[in-house]
Amino acid sequence: xxSMLKVTTNLTPQAVDVLGASMACTRDTKTDIINRxxxxxxxxxxxxxPGGGSIALLKPDGSVDRLYxx
Numbered sequence: 001x002x003s004m005l006k007v008t009t010n011l012t013p014q015a016v017d018v019l020g021a022s023m024a025c026t027r028d029t030k031t032d033i034i035n036r037x038x039x040x041x042x043x044x045x046x047x048x049x050p051g052g053g054s055i056a057l058l059k060p061d062g063s064v065d066r067l068y069x070x
Contacts, residue, residue, distance in 0.1 A: 019033060019034075044067075044069070045069075048069045052068075052069060053068075053069070054066045054067060054068045054069075055067040
């Protein structure tokens with residue numbers, strides 16, 4: 001496993017809002033949320049075909065939402 005890496009970043013206002021909402025819901029730190037988000041980001045990109053496509057999300061009520069990568 002790699003050693004720790006300190007990163008400074010500039011977030012868009014939308015990303016700041018999402019980060020704040022995530023912190024409020026989970027009580028996780030900014031670092032924890034970002035560390036969890038990066039593997040998810042990689043998984044999502046792996047699920048899409050190289051040329052694009054979509055992912056179908058099946059909800060507990062049986063309805064389906066479709067996620068598109070643009």
